[in-house]
Amino acid sequence: MMVTVSEVQTEADFEEVAPKKPWTQVAMDLSRKQPLGVFGLAIVLAMVVAAALANVVSPFNPLQEHFDAMLVPPGTDSYLLGTDEFGRDILSRLIYGSRTALLVGFVCAIVGSTAGLVLGVASAYFGGLFDLILQRVLDVFMAFPLIILALAVVATLGPGIENVMIAIILPFVPQCARVVRSNALAIREIPYVDAARALGFSNARIILRHMVPNVMAPYLIMLTTFLGQAILLEASLSFLGLGVQDPIPAWGLMLTNASEFFEGSPWVAIYPGVAISLSVFGFNLFGDAVRDTLDPKLRSR
């Protein structure tokens, strides 16, 4: 049916003109437009499924030692990826380790970017002295490289998963706040914000109802970027002995435990290394795709 512009008068008409595509079609379109992003999403989904169904899909209890099968190579008996120095099944520990990675990744990314969102928008909206002081404080945090700041926090608070999460969240906050603030500054100048003020709306309402929804794009981009970074940081801290501790399965910890044995038994280092690389790669590809989709400047490229 041919439709002319003059005939389109209501939203209902729009729906009629552009009927909803089936999800398979949407997926196909997305795969065509963002093939790497879809690949990244597939890795992320595989991780999520493995983490959620770890107790179903793991061939062994990840804590169970098999002293008669210490450091056996991949493919021996039922140990698809071999065993570690205590005879623990590496595949099972990788599957359960994805829980640790995702827990740290999602908690740190969500909390860090949300705190950054609140601070960034508030800083832009209030401006003045509040903005000045807050930005200088954020400058101090941003002056330190991510891993150095995280190391300093863990060294102060001590090792452990909760402290690792705090150590990772802390450097994320200023990064997100800075990006969100620059977007929020532009929104603050748009007349509808002035109009809202003129109507007597509270600051909280203006921030939450009128500004925050308009900075969701950079927020989501930062959030997805942080996911991969958080997983990598957790693995780095665990590798340095400052993160999760044995016997909890965690990829960075598996890698550090492997350091004594990898010469004779390389699989103890290879598989956790691959798991870390693949997951960070997946989250980064997914994050890039989200950015490309949400950022109008990049959408046309």
Add this chain to the structure above:
Amino acid sequence: MSKYAGFAFALAAGVGLAVGAGGSAKAETPKKGGVLNFIVAAESPSYDGHKESTFAMVHPTRPFYSLLIRVNPENPSSPTDFQCDLCVGGVPKPTDGGKTYTFKIKKGVKFHDGQTMTSQDLLATYNKIIFPPAGVSSARKAFFKMVDTIEAPDDETLVFKLKFATGAFIPALATPFNYTYSAKDLKEHGYDWHEKNVNGTGAFKFKEAVAGSHVEAVKFDGFHMDGKPYLDGYKALISRKMAIRVQAIRGDRAAIEFRGFPPKQRDDLVKSLGKDITVQESDWNCVLLFTPNHGRPIMQDPRVRQALTLAVDRWGGSQHLSRIAIVKTVGGIAFPNHPLAANKAELVRLKGYGTDLKASREEAKKLLAEAGKAGIKFELLNRGTDQPYKIVGTWLIGQWRQIGAEVTQRVEPSKSFYNSLRKTKDFDVSMDFNCQSVINPIVDVSKYIGSAGNNYGNYAGQDQELEDIYNQLVQEGDEAKQREIMRVMEKRALSDQAHEGITLWWYKITPHRSYVKGWKIAPSHYLNQSLDQVWLDK
């Protein structure tokens, strides 16, 4: 001392195991010259032997100093074979019913700065070690509880008078930390001077030290042993990472790491270097313990502590862990195979040493249920050092899981680990160790009494019976009776009260370049490090 002599022979024959081309028993003529590069896995906080307790201090600095007496470098496995270093002749026999030891001191011994060493220097040294002034740290003061007075009636005589006769005195004197300092240095520069400065009478002189990198030394031409040392010098290279240390030996940037390597690294080196590597192995006078904190309500009930020890499969652990860690031997409180140590028949009578593991663990579960602690949850404090702490700690958690205990691990770097253990006492159960130098079980087992300075179980004043047993042991002169008392003490400490839990005794594996000659492995990484007898067959 006949049993001790037999033990010395057995140990020397059994533990000086050499694998590879360097294992030849043929006597060789030492060659002079060359610089020995060796690796040290840590850096010492200071150079003061009287204050420090770490191998990181001993390995780079022991060759700078002499001792009054030392363990025979040709027979370092023996607990009784001591020889004069700064004294003349053999180690003196006691007089006055075993309460007086008179040493004749060598003449003409020079310090590196040219001062002549006399008995006054030894007097000042031992006064610092045994009777340190207030505020001066002396790590081994407690070893000399039996010493009443020290006198130097002339420049060539040193007399120790004891409060009671004991066989623990001579081994304490041979402790490698008892560096001889100059009385003049102590008087003029103060008691802290040796923390950063060196002036000894040892075979090598200090050349330079670069923090985090190395300590370098050159031969001391005025050394008091004729013809020694053989080396022109040595360089102690500091490297914390095991992979780097192994690669240093593989690439011949270093010839030896005296503290040793785990079994996997030994196997890798032997595989890659063949006849160019020699491996010496020995039982190690070091035991890895777990210490329940009696200050925590959860660990106050002896039944809970007994359950923890009953859960541990020591015999199986010895078999499995010896493949991946520097532990091996099942033992009680005294160095295994020593005449005062428990044999297997005696060990299996202790809780947690039985060979029926299933029965032991059933008993453990029953004890926990009786104590109202079934499914107990607690935290294990551990030291951030892989070998053997983290490996054995992780293994222990697996053992305790078998009796329904849910245990998490808190790993801390050495400094904060010691802080938690000694000062804040912020732990439920902690990994702990008892590492000594000269094998001296009567002194070594003081670790298990609550009042000992190196006991971290927080049960000081709670077990007078154990303290009394130990006092009886220290003052007993008869070897057979000592052995009996040792068994009583062992049962009380490890089984009846389960104040401490022994995991396994350490096992020392030292692979080194085959051209390193004259060094024999000792049952301690602190011993036999004077290097005056070491030479390079290059």
